[in-house]
Amino acid sequence: MATLANHTVTLLPGDGIGEEITKSVQEIFKAEAVPITWETISISGLDDVSSHQAVKEAVASLKKNKIGLKGIWFTPSSIAGHGSLNVALRKELDIYASLSHIKNIPGIKTRIDGIDMVLIRENTEAEYSGLEHQSVPGVVESLKIVTKYKSERIAKFAFDYAKKHNRKKITAIHKANIMKLADGLFRQTVRDVANDYEGIEVSDMIVDNASMQAVSKPQQFDVLVTPNLYGSILSNIGAGLVGGPGLIPGANFGREHAVFEPGCRHVGLSLKGKHIANPTAMILSATMMLKHIGLDEHADRISKATYKVISDGKVRTHDIGGNSTTEEFTAEILRKLDSY
Incomplete structure (x- = not known):
């Protein structure tokens, strides 16, 4: 050597x-x-x-x-x-x-085989920002701040990773049906970034459905890009799947x-x-x-x-x-x- x-x-x-x-x-x-x-x-x-x-x-x-x-x-x-x-x-x-x-390892017996997914999560904003306070006793305000800049940055990281490692599909995880502005911005930003990356399929999925899909048919996932909290949850689900x-x-x-x-x-x-x-x-x-x-x-x-x-x-x-x-x-x- x-x-x-x-x-x-x-x-x-x-x-x-x-x-x-x-x-x-x-x-x-x-x-x-x-x-x-x-x-x-x-x-x-x-x-x-x-x-x-x-x-x-x-x-x-x-x-x-x-x-x-x-x-x-x-x-x-x-x-x-x-x-x-x-x-x-x-x-x-x-x-x-x-x-x-998150990948099956030969020698570890699991209920589901063929799992090979990469979970990419934004690390610095949204729920994990720690921006919360008690406005009056018994009432807590916790701020979830989502920015286009940081959503775009993590989306580009995910697409660059997929391109470098020959990954073909990116799924954006969100809750835009309820948090229409915050998660809606994240979802749309990922889709906008996808326009600059030919040959990589992009889709999106609501986080609760993604959790169910992860334990029923995880083989459908390739690269997942998520805001902070959803990525934390899905990484633990993935860990349970592979051992x-x-x-x-x-x-x-x-x-x-x-x-x-x-x-x-x-x-x-x-x-x-x-x-x-x-x-x-x-x-x-x-x-x-x-x-x-x-x-x-x-x-x-x-x-x-x-x-x-x-x-x-x-x-x-x-x-x-x-x-x-x-x-x-x-x-x-x-x-x-x-x-x-």
Whole structure:
């Protein structure tokens, strides 16, 4: 393998199982001599006092390095808790496009086969903007702001992705029958952008129908482009279809920065320290990162070994029907890599 230039990558392990599954990636990269230097910044969403200050450190690191590998930070549900650190990071760096690849993996028995869809969601506006307030006691106003600029930007990202990866169909997900102005703008903007991309079919679907279609005939979907909340819901439906959140890789892109993290954003607090978490989603997200920076050969070897471990079925974590630890699963990937 040719000697390649070293890359410095910001590593944000996250909460819950984040430290365990990012450690798997680090071990694999070290064994494979991947030319990566990690700049690790440990931040926890469980820390109400210093977490937002710590996000500033992550932002500074990513502004410098441009590339990050990230676990998921905990977001409290209580009113007294802080806002989402995950959203704060994406908004601060304008990391506007989230991508999750939902695909059947050989060796994982599922009820439905032939699933291979890419879900692209807008990351920075609509319901996840956090623009809400209590106007009077007992009355809360939550603002859903949709702009043509950001709708057009995510639509162009989706069509560019489809063109680059030979995808033939884009489905815009919306609720324009009820939210005629906000979701109507999103729906129409996607259709307008489609005029600049010959050879790619465009359609749209109401989100509740899309949810039903996803669990009855998911093979009809190729690339889905969605506002923020709908994409979050559909990514979790997709994860359930193909074997769980531990198998879904993902990435987030902005104009200058790219942050790679599991595509189904589960913290896994209840699994922390039990050494049973499935690192596949993080490992495959890391291989997406390697391809993004031009380290395709390393990416292909690591993803091939990971899929081989799963297809062999001898070493499996609890979520996919086994009783192996995170460390045992990682060690088996390393053994597969040694055999190539």
